[in-house]
Amino acid sequence: MISRRTFLTNTCDGLRGIALASLLAEGGLLASDEPLRPQIDQANPYAARPPMSVPRAKNVLMVFCSGALSQVDTFDYKPELIRYDGKPLPGNEKLTSFQGENGNLTRPLWPFRPRGECGKMVSDLVAQIGQHSDEICYLHSLTTKTNTHGPGENVMSTGFTFDGFPSMGSWISYALGTENQDLPSFVAIEDPRGMPQAGPNNWASGFLPAAFQGTPFSTTKPIRYLHPPGDGNAKSDAQARSVLNLLNQRHLEQFPGDQALAARIASYELAARMQLSIPEAADVTNESQHTLTLYGADSTNGNKAAFGRNCILARRLIERGVRFVQLFNGAYASGGNLNWDGHSKLKEQYDVHAEILDQPVAGLLADLKQRGLLESTLVVFCTEFGRMPMFQMGTYGRDHNPNGFTCWLAGAGVRAPFTYGATDEFGFKSTENVMTVHDFHATILHLLGLDHKRLTFYHNGIERRLTDVHGSVVREILA
Numbered sequence: 001m002i003s004r005r006t007f008l009t010n011t012c013d014g015l016r017g018i019a020l021a022s023l024l025a026e027g028g029l030l031a032s033d034e035p036l037r038p039q040i041d042q043a044n045p046y047a048a049r050p051p052m053s054v055p056r057a058k059n060v061l062m063v064f065c066s067g068a069l070s071q072v073d074t075f076d077y078k079p080e081l082i083r084y085d086g087k088p089l090p091g092n093e094k095l096t097s098f099q100g101e102n103g104n105l106t107r108p109l110w111p112f113r114p115r116g117e118c119g120k121m122v123s124d125l126v127a128q129i130g131q132h133s134d135e136i137c138y139l140h141s142l143t144t145k146t147n148t149h150g151p152g153e154n155v156m157s158t159g160f161t162f163d164g165f166p167s168m169g170s171w172i173s174y175a176l177g178t179e180n181q182d183l184p185s186f187v188a189i190e191d192p193r194g195m196p197q198a199g200p201n202n203w204a205s206g207f208l209p210a211a212f213q214g215t216p217f218s219t220t221k222p223i224r225y226l227h228p229p230g231d232g233n234a235k236s237d238a239q240a241r242s243v244l245n246l247l248n249q250r251h252l253e254q255f256p257g258d259q260a261l262a263a264r265i266a267s268y269e270l271a272a273r274m275q276l277s278i279p280e281a282a283d284v285t286n287e288s289q290h291t292l293t294l295y296g297a298d299s300t301n302g303n304k305a306a307f308g309r310n311c312i313l314a315r316r317l318i319e320r321g322v323r324f325v326q327l328f329n330g331a332y333a334s335g336g337n338l339n340w341d342g343h344s345k346l347k348e349q350y351d352v353h354a355e356i357l358d359q360p361v362a363g364l365l366a367d368l369k370q371r372g373l374l375e376s377t378l379v380v381f382c383t384e385f386g387r388m389p390m391f392q393m394g395t396y397g398r399d400h401n402p403n404g405f406t407c408w409l410a411g412a413g414v415r416a417p418f419t420y421g422a423t424d425e426f427g428f429k430s431t432e433n434v435m436t437v438h439d440f441h442a443t444i445l446h447l448l449g450l451d452h453k454r455l456t457f458y459h460n461g462i463e464r465r466l467t468d469v470h471g472s473v474v475r476e477i478l479a
Contacts, residue, residue, distance in 0.1 A: 035456040035463055038175050042262035045211040046185050046270065048177045051449025056413025056479070057378035058179075059318050059325075060172065060444065061368075063361055066153065066196040066330030067339030070387035070398055071406040072427040073108050073350065075130075076140050077121035080425035081389055082107045089390060089426060098147045098400040099343060101393040105426060109347045118417035125354045128362035135365060135374065137414045137477050140406050141421025141430035144385050144437050147400040149333060149341065152384030153198035155437050157326075158206065159466050166206035166457075168441060169324035171466045173212040174205075174457070175450050179321035182277035184215040184270070186324045187317055192220045192306035193338045194331030203326060207459040211267060214326060219284060219309040226275055241272060281320055284312045295363035301355060308360040315367055318377055329357050336397070340383065343397040365410060378447050379410040382440075389426045404430040407440065413447040415479045438471030446473045 002010075038049050072078055085107035089095060095102045112121045115130035120138070122130030146152050151161035158165040166174070169186040178185030188203035196202055203214025217223045248265045255261060284297070292298045297308035307329065314325045330339030336349045361381070368374045386405025387398035404423035410416060422432035442452040445466065452471055456463040 034454065035458075036451070036454040037456060037458075040174075040209070043266055044181075045209065045266055046173075046177050046181055048179050049175065051176060052451050052454065053449045055449030056447045057411065058376040058448075059321075059323055060169075060378050060380060060448070061314055061318055061364075062169075062324070062326045062380040062382065063364075064153075064156070064196070064202070064326060064328050064330075065340050065357070065381075065383040066149075066191070066328055067336065067341035067383070068149065068152070068385050068387055068400060068405075069340045069383040070342065070346065070350070071140070071404070071423070072387070072389050072398075073110060073346070074123050074126050075138055075406045075408070076423060076427050077112045077123075078108075078389070078423075078425060078427045081105060081427060084426065089428060092428075095388075095390075097388060097392075099392055100399075102388055102390045102399060103393045103395075104391070105389055106391045106398070109350070116417065120417060120419070125350060126358050128358045129365070132362060132365045132410070134417045135369065135410045137409045137416045137418045137420065138406060139408060139420050139435060139440070139474075139477070140404075140423060141433050141435050142386075142405050142407050142437065142440065143430050143434060144402045144405075147385060147402045149197045149384060150201075151198075152402070153196055154201050156382055156384050157198070157202040158204075159438060159441055159468055163201050164204075164206055165464075166208045166212070166466070167201070167203050167214065167326075168444070168466060169203060169214050169326055170205040170208050170212040171455060172324050172445070172448060172450070174208050175455055176323055176448065178323045180277075181270075182273040183281060183317065183320055183322050184274070185322065186212065186214040186326075187322055188214040188216045188326045189218045189310050189314055189328065190216055190221060191328045191331050191338075192218065192303055192310065196328050196330065197332050197339075199332075202328075207464065208457055214324075217278075217282070218306075219282065219313050220306050222282065223274070223278055226278055244268075281316055282313055284309050284316070287312055291367065294367060296359035299359075304356045304360065307356050308363065311360040311364040312367075315364060315371075315373070318368075318373060319371070329353075329361075342387065343392060343399065344395045346397040368411070374411040377411050378413065378444065380407070380444060381409070382407040386427075389428050401428070404428060409444075409477070413479050415477050418477060420474065420477050433474075433476070435474060436470065438467040439474055442467050442471035443474045443477065447478075 084105045110123045110125040112123050115122045116133035120133035146161050157167045173185040205213035295308035299305040314327045317325050336342045385402040388401045392399045424431045445452045452467045456465045
């Protein structure tokens with residue numbers, strides 16, 4: 001039994017709590033897990049939309065190293081791996097991984113040195129990127145749910161191993177639209193050597209409206225069908241577009257509320273505007289010689305020069321308000337010859353790939369900073385999974401490792417210089433502040449002012465989201 005006085009006190013406390021909750025809800029200050037779907041105008045699906053909370057970043061520029069970049073040869077310094085070189089991994093002496101039995105531990109194939117004023121230890125393989133360590137938040141404890149390249153790329157881009165799910169760029173475009181109505185809100189820039197293994201899955205819209213899929217192009221692969229046929233002229237083209245617009249509008253008036261029709265009209269109108277905007281945005285030839293040299297775009301190495309031009313293109317698109325740019329380094333499965341899949345000849349192949357990657361990405365970071373774009377742009381550097389700290393039995397390469405790898409963030413809203421998480425003393429398995437790809441995605445969305453639990457799309461009876469039913473924002477890395 002409770003006294004009358006205690007009952008009245010508890011009742012008053014409860015009523016005060018109800019009143020406070022009501023006031024917070026009216027002011028939009030009450031946290032909620034209820035879905036909050038963007039209000040999409042089908043006639044203008046690319047219009048900029050407000051975020052759910054105050055954003056730290058306005059745009060995302062993702063550098064995706066396809067093929068699984070080795071963390072122990074780049075950013076994850078392990079002195080014990082040097083000391084135990086040539087010895088079995090303690091407790092896992094006969095470890096079998098993706099392609100079979102592994103041999104003994106193998107030291108990093110390039111020396112590590114302190115970089116930047118913070119003294120972060122980074123390999124000579126990516127020395128120029130390492131020099132920007134004062135701007136970088138290193139995440140050394142990523143894990144993923146697969147050790148196969150295609151599904152691994154799917155997970156990093158969409159959150160799921162299977163095909164058919166929307167990519168992160170599509171989710172962000174769906175939520176926020178874009179600030180430049182003459183360019184796509186989401187652009188995927190393929191490596192000059194070819195398409196990544198999972199191909200268009202990396203920039204697909206899945207079950208989201210098709211308007212939010214990525215538009216793939218690069219400086220070596222212009223957008224197809226952008227230019228009008230050679231037998232036409234500007235006047236006749238303008239007249240044809242005017243008549244077509246009139247017919248579309250009359251048809252839309254006959255079927256008011258037909259969202260699919262409105263979306264198709266919007267896509268055609270964007271395509272028409274892109275005929276004027278894309279050639280200017282993609283033309284890197286008017287960049288200064290200083291800029292071309294900064295990115296390595298004037299290199300005698302053709303692949304490096306082409307990737308450098310792609311990096312310049314990425315910066316130009318971010319500069320023009322494109323919401324999400326996904327920049328690929330590495331192509332399809334090729335025994336490691338065209339991407340970072342170093343199973344048999346890692347040293348020989350990585351020397352080639354790093355020459356293509358290092359200077360252009362370092363130049364991109366430097367250029368974004370000097371133009372003030374890092375203040376509003378989140379740079380994401382990722383790969384689908386890591387590699388083992390030992391060579392595979394009978395080879396000179398490292399097998400797949402989904403249990404511990406490194407990605408990094410730089411720019412808007414990110415704590416830097418900073419290191420978060422850790423693998424064990426050999427770089428084999430994440431042991432400290434273990435992160436999943438869902439945590440990674442949740443944090444990226446948070447930096448854009450989006451709640452990963454509330455950004456949903458109803459599909460086949462399920463409220464789908466980028467992070468499935470998992471993920472937590474890693475607040476320790478926020479500035």
